[in-house]
Amino acid sequence: MAWLVLIISGVLEAVWATALGRSEGFTKAGPTLVFGAALIASMAGLAWAMRRPPVGTAYAVWVGIGASLTVAYAMAFGGEQASLLKVALVLGIVGCVIGLKIIE
Template identity: 40%
Template sequence: MAWVSLFIAGLLEVVWAFSMKQSEGFTRLVPSVITFITVITSFALLSFSMKSLPLGTAYMIWTGIGAVGAFAAGIFFMGEPVTLLRILAAVLIVGGLLLMKLVSA
């Protein structure tokens, strides 16, 4: 259950990062509310997963999912540039996440 909670927490990190960008500095109500709700929920799920997963593993997986997810959201929804080096950086993060999961099992 800890891994499922951690994965959902990571996905919510993507949502709050995206909605924070959409809030335009917390000047738009709906994206701001979504940001606050998803931040709190993401942190709560991360905290729950840390009850049984090592700190370094949980935090790395959580931030990795958030980083790669926000990167993808930026490309698909905000028209951010797709370059070979940016893709390589994301692939390296995913590789690190998979390796961390393997050594933590």
């Protein structure tokens, strides 16, 4: 169960990071509210999930999921330029997250 919560928290990290970028310095109410709600839920989930895997592993998985999804979303919908190298590097992050789960 801790790993499921950790994965969901990582997804929420991507949500709040994307919303933060769209909030334009907290001047847009909608993205700012999404940012705040996703941030709180993501941090609460991370804190709860850290009871099972070691802190370093949990944090690396959380950051890896959030970073990978944020970059993937930005390449697909946010105008960030995609390249084969960038996709390969993001897949490397995903591979490392999966590896951490396997050895845990």
